[in-house]
Amino acid sequence: MTVRVSITVNGRRFDKDVEPRQLLVHFIRDLGGFTGTKVGCDTSQCGSCTVLLDGIAVKSCTCLAAQADGAEVTTIEGLAADGQLHPIQEAFWNTHGLQCGFCTPGMIMATHELLRTNATPTDEAIRHGLAGNFCRCTGYQNIVKAVREAATVMAK
Amino acid sequence: MSSRIFGSGIRRREDPRLITGAAAYTDDMTLPGMLHAVMLRSPHAHATITRIDVGGARTAPGVVAVYTGKDVTLNPMPCAWLPPNSQLKIANYPTCAIDTVRYVGDIVAVVIADSPQQGYDALDLIEVDYQPLPSVIDPQKSCAPGAPQLHADIPNNLAFQWTVAGGDVDAAFAAAEIVVTERIVQQRLIPNAMEPRAALAKWAGMSGELTLWNTTQNPHILRFLTSVVTGIAEDKLRVVAPEVGGGFGCKIPAYPGEFLAIFASRKLNRPVKWTETRSENYQATTHGRDHVQEIELAAKKDGTILGIRASSWSAMGAYLSTAAPGIPTILHGLMLSGVYNVPAIKEDVYGVYTTATPVEAYRGAGRPEATFIIERMVDKLAAALSMDPVAVRRKNMIPRFENGHAVATGLTYDSGDYPASLQKLLDHVNYDALRQEQAAARKAGRLMGIGVGTYVEICGLGPSQVAAAVGFQGGLWESAIVRVHPTGKVNVFIGASPHGQGEETTFAQLVAAEIGVGVDDVKVIHGDTETTPMGWGTYGSRTTAVGGAALILATRKVKEKAKLIAAHLLEAAVEDMDYADGKFFVKGSSDRAKTIQDIALQANLSWNMPPGMEGGLEASMFYDPPNFTYPFGSHLAIVEIEKETGIVSLTRYVAIDDCGPQINPVIVEGQVHGGVVQGIGQALWEEAIYDENGQLITGSMMDYALPRADRLPHIEVLNTVTPSPHHPLGLKGIGEAGTIASTVTVYNAVIDALRPLGVETMQMPFTPERVWKAMTAAAKPAGN
Ligand code: FES
Numbered sequence: 023m024t025v026r027v028s029i030t031v032n033g034r035r036f037d038k039d040v041e042p043r044q045l046l047v048h049f050i051r052d053l054g055g056f057t058g059t060k061v062g063c064d065t066s067q068c069g070s071c072t073v074l075l076d077g078i079a080v081k082s083c084t085c086l087a088a089q090a091d092g093a094e095v096t097t098i099e100g101l102a103a104d105g106q107l108h109p110i111q112e113a114f115w116n117t118h119g120l121q122c123g124f125c126t127p128g129m130i131m132a133t134h135e136l137l138r139t140n141a142t143p144t145d146e147a148i149r150h151g152l153a154g155n156f157c158r159c160t161g162y163q164n165i166v167k168a169v170r171e172a173a174t175v176m177a178k
Numbered sequence: 179m180s181s182r183i184f185g186s187g188i189r190r191r192e193d194p195r196l197i198t199g200a201a202a203y204t205d206d207m208t209l210p211g212m213l214h215a216v217m218l219r220s221p222h223a224h225a226t227i228t229r230i231d232v233g234g235a236r237t238a239p240g241v242v243a244v245y246t247g248k249d250v251t252l253n254p255m256p257c258a259w260l261p262p263n264s265q266l267k268i269a270n271y272p273t274c275a276i277d278t279v280r281y282v283g284d285i286v287a288v289v290i291a292d293s294p295q296q297g298y299d300a301l302d303l304i305e306v307d308y309q310p311l312p313s314v315i316d317p318q319k320s321c322a323p324g325a326p327q328l329h330a331d332i333p334n335n336l337a338f339q340w341t342v343a344g345g346d347v348d349a350a351f352a353a354a355e356i357v358v359t360e361r362i363v364q365q366r367l368i369p370n371a372m373e374p375r376a377a378l379a380k381w382a383g384m385s386g387e388l389t390l391w392n393t394t395q396n397p398h399i400l401r402f403l404t405s406v407v408t409g410i411a412e413d414k415l416r417v418v419a420p421e422v423g424g425g426f427g428c429k430i431p432a433y434p435g436e437f438l439a440i441f442a443s444r445k446l447n448r449p450v451k452w453t454e455t456r457s458e459n460y461q462a463t464t465h466g467r468d469h470v471q472e473i474e475l476a477a478k479k480d481g482t483i484l485g486i487r488a489s490s491w492s493a494m495g496a497y498l499s500t501a502a503p504g505i506p507t508i509l510h511g512l513m514l515s516g517v518y519n520v521p522a523i524k525e526d527v528y529g530v531y532t533t534a535t536p537v538e539a540y541r542g543a544g545r546p547e548a549t550f551i552i553e554r555m556v557d558k559l560a561a562a563l564s565m566d567p568v569a570v571r572r573k574n575m576i577p578r579f580e581n582g583h584a585v586a587t588g589l590t591y592d593s594g595d596y597p598a599s600l601q602k603l604l605d606h607v608n609y610d611a612l613r614q615e616q617a618a619a620r621k622a623g624r625l626m627g628i629g630v631g632t633y634v635e636i637c638g639l640g641p642s643q644v645a646a647a648v649g650f651q652g653g654l655w656e657s658a659i660v661r662v663h664p665t666g667k668v669n670v671f672i673g674a675s676p677h678g679q680g681e682e683t684t685f686a687q688l689v690a691a692e693i694g695v696g697v698d699d700v701k702v703i704h705g706d707t708e709t710t711p712m713g714w715g716t717y718g719s720r721t722t723a724v725g726g727a728a729l730i731l732a733t734r735k736v737k738e739k740a741k742l743i744a745a746h747l748l749e750a751a752v753e754d755m756d757y758a759d760g761k762f763f764v765k766g767s768s769d770r771a772k773t774i775q776d777i778a779l780q781a782n783l784s785w786n787m788p789p790g791m792e793g794g795l796e797a798s799m800f801y802d803p804p805n806f807t808y809p810f811g812s813h814l815a816i817v818e819i820e821k822e823t824g825i826v827s828l829t830r831y832v833a834i835d836d837c838g839p840q841i842n843p844v845i846v847e848g849q850v851h852g853g854v855v856q857g858i859g860q861a862l863w864e865e866a867i868y869d870e871n872g873q874l875i876t877g878s879m880m881d882y883a884l885p886r887a888d889r890l891p892h893i894e895v896l897n898t899v900t901p902s903p904h905h906p907l908g909l910k911g912i913g914e915a916g917t918i919a920s921t922v923t924v925y926n927a928v929i930d931a932l933r934p935l936g937v938e939t940m941q942m943p944f945t946p947e948r949v950w951k952a953m954t955a956a957a958k959p960a961g962n
């Protein structure tokens with residue numbers, strides 16, 4: 023059995039027949055062009071799969087593709103507009119906020135959400151806001167720095 | 179210009195692809211006609227397989243093939259570290275279990291299907307009858323009489339027995355005025371690289387060639403092991419480590435998964451991808467640590483250490499992973515002297531099979547455990563003598579040395595200034611004031627603890643002759659090729675395989691600083707056995723220490739040739755040539771000059787070369803270091819413990835590390851942050867727990883407590899700079915330092931906080947429950 027879904031990913035509409043159990047993260051990754059969204063766990067803990075669903079961050083492994091029918095999804099590939107890095111991407115680069123990069127797309131999307139809901143977070147608020155995203159490489163310190171820098175730039 | 183590039187915290191070259199989602203990790207790749215492998219894994223820790231029926235799975239939708247151990251024609255998994263004089267017994271380690279399973283996660287069957295989902299569905303249709311057998315998880319119990327036997331030909335589950343000894347230990351203990359003892363459980367840890375492991379195998383039909391994309395830290399070693407297991411000759415094998423999402427040791431070994439993907443790809447003549455789930459990763463990707471240690475330290479009443487005697491039972495899990503036997507032995511026992519003069523050392527290490535996931539290197543690999551022993555015992559001695567732990571450290575510390583210091587275990591440290599490092603730490607935190615603050619806190623009824631940890635680590639593995647002497651079945655040199663194109667742009671090909679450590683940037687900085695090209699004019703290529711020279715991989719903090727040396731020496735060869743060409747073109751004597759900032763010029767007349775770009779063009783054109791010189795501007799270097807490198811440092815942690823709940827809060831952490839000169843201080847600092855947090859994780863939160871039936875209780879990220887952003891303080895990172903005397907640039911390596919120091923530093927802080935209550939020892943991790951129980955037990959009057 024399949025269901026028909028129509029999901030817009032990074033501005034492009036995809037009409038597809040999917041199994042009702044298919045997760046949004048697999049829908050996105052299987053499109054071919056968008057493998058930046060990562061799968062780091064199978065218990066919705068790691069946050070590597072974070073994307074924006076109609077502008078709000080979700081862990082795309084906790085959402086069925088069928089639930090996203092009609093929605094607009096933004097992944098890490100859709101964040102840079104007109105070849106210009108998003109200030110959050112730029113800030114992660116500037117502050118060495120990544121090492122292996124596997125958690126990074128999810129971290130950047132989670133940061134997007136954090137700054138959407140709190141434009142001037144304290145370090146504590148940043149750490150709290152990213153507690154649902156695991157990074158094994160950086161010890162989080164430069165990620166906190168990146169979020170701080172992004173907040174400053176975006177406030178301008 | 180050059181001096182600015184070396185030592186500058188420039189942004190990383192690897193980041194643009196990583197922050198935009200463009201980077202391709204193994205699981206991101208899709209090939210035409212690709213199939214997916216999924217594994218059926220044993221739910222039992224130890225059992226005999228009495229029947230397998232795969233009939234239902236074979237006819238399930240989308241299933242192309244199902245293989246069991248009887249179908250698989252692969253050689254057994256090899257072990258590549260064979261410590262000498264250890265009576266090593268290597269158990270047969272099949273890629274797919276045949277009649278017995280020995281840990282939860284052992285592979286029982288492989289399903290190949292059009293999609294992973296169809297494969298997982300088919301797993302449910304495989305019928306397996308198991309006859310459960312008793313399991314054993316504790317390494318001390320596993321080698322005791324009467325324990326369940328894992329491998330019929332290996333009595334007492336003893337994989338090996340190895341001893342390190344130096345100095346007269348019996349005399350040390352006979353002369354002792356005080357002996358302190360401790361039992362340490364280095365709990366089992368799960369590395370948790372954020373990228374799960376994956377393999378994509380592509381057999382190229384009639385040509386007999388195979389390409390394997392794999393999440394590995396060492397593609398060249400893996401190619402060699404692949405040829406051993408599959409029988410495909412190395413020249414027909416290409417192993418690629420594409421983007422790799424962290425390793426921390428668990429991506430050093432070869433695993434059955436990649437070989438089974440290769441097996442299926444060959445059988446079916448189609449590409450086969452296998453990607454583990456996180457649950458599989460927890461069960462079947464190697465774990466770290468898992469040692470039980472009993473230690474005695476002999477000393478004089480003034481705090482002078484006379485000797486250490488220890489026994490260590492090190493769990494290996496069900497089979498010996500690729501490098502496993504070398505970790506609790508060579509990388510551990512030889513480092514027991516730490517930063518101190520310890521005249522006599524003896525440790526007996528028992529490697530023991532247990533019905534658990536195989537154990538491998540995990541960040542620090544053996545050295546955190548060694549540092550733990552000595553730094554823990556020093557603190558215990560201080561407490562027993564009512565001395566300040568810093569005073570005991572000072573009393574025994576090896577004084578500054580610049581070129582070699584021999585310790586009782588037989589190693590010769592390269593260079594160090596441990597007292598200066600410790601002093602810098604004490605000055606930075608104002609140690610005396612901290613102790614006063616603590617006294618005031620205690621008066622006010624608060625539990626504040628200060629922990630100090632000093633360390634020296636053995637890095638930059640290592641001289642190949644030593645590798646041979648300690649049974650490592652490979653060399654430990656590194657390689658680099660520097661190729662200057664006609665335009666003066668440079669490609670660097672290295673044998674090592676970084677996966678987050680930033681060498682695409684730091685190595686470009688090295689080349690740019692040496693020959694005066696722009697850092698953006700250098701591209702570093704790694705991770706593909708078909709394009710890069712042989713190398714031994716990225717682990718043991720060796721890529722910069724060994725690979726960086728190979729690179730700088732190759733670059734100097736290029737520079738030497740460039741100078742000859744410049745002299746020829748300028749019609750000057752070579753002795754009259756000078757070099758600065760990318761220009762070769764005649765001494766005294768700087769306008770008679772050729773830039774490195776001019777020379778690169780001429781060399782590649784070869785229209786007018788010095789007589790007899792070959793064309794091109796390229797050099798390679800295979801560098802075998804004369805010694806290991808020995809980074810060191812001093813760390814401090816402050817904790818506050820809530821009396822009512824036992825919750826430990828880490829309120830401050832300071833790290834001072836010395837890895838020699840720093841190519842890129844921002845990257846160095848990042849390595850320290852990550853390492854420190856992994857070590858903190860061991861002290862406070864992380865533990866792989868098995869129940870009495872050998873079931874992994876902490877089998878998911880929900881149950882295994884990884885460090886999270888909101889539970890950590892800001893880490894203060896400082897450094898000292900003591901060059902290695904034998905490295906061409908004095909570099910030592912920084913990848914593991916943080917982890918090596920931080921676990922025991924936090925441990926010491928927690929015990930320091932609880933000492934007024936009479937708590938002297940506790941098992942990690944310091945969960946609130948454990949701390950609360952320890953406080954409660956200590957509060958009971960003696961005898962109860
Ligand atoms: S993959 Fe979605 S939270 Fe881990």
Ligand code: FES
Pocket residue numbers: 119120121122123124125126156157158159160372423424678
């Ligand atoms: S950068 Fe590797 S997991 Fe975050």
